[in-house]
Amino acid sequence: MPAADLTYLAQLVSAKTGLSETEAQMRVSEVFDQARQNADTARKAAAHSLYWTFLGLLIGAFCASFAATIGGKQRDRMAAATI
Numbered sequence: 217m218p219a220a221d222l223t224y225l226a227q228l229v230s231a232k233t234g235l236s237e238t239e240a241q242m243r244v245s246e247v248f249d250q251a252r253q254n255a256d257t258a259r260k261a262a263a264h265s266l267y268w269t270f271l272g273l274l275i276g277a278f279c280a281s282f283a284a285t286i287g288g289k290q291r292d293r294m295a296a297a298t299i
């Protein structure tokens with residue numbers, strides 16, 4: 217975040233809470249760092265869930281292909297029913 221934005225937020229926090237300017241800057245920095253850590257944690261969790269989703273879909277596609285191959289071979293071996 218740009219320094220000007222941090223300064224502006226610190227001024228707002230100082231005005232609303234009655235904290236000194238330096239305490240407000242520390243508070244804004246702590247909250248911003250915590251928000252960044254939470255966003256990184258959420259990003260990592262989303263990435264891992266997408267990896268597992270991809271793996272599940274890949275296994276499902278393989279199983280469907282394998283089952284179709286076996287089913288096609290069984291269909292080809294059966295004699296046609298005559299009426």
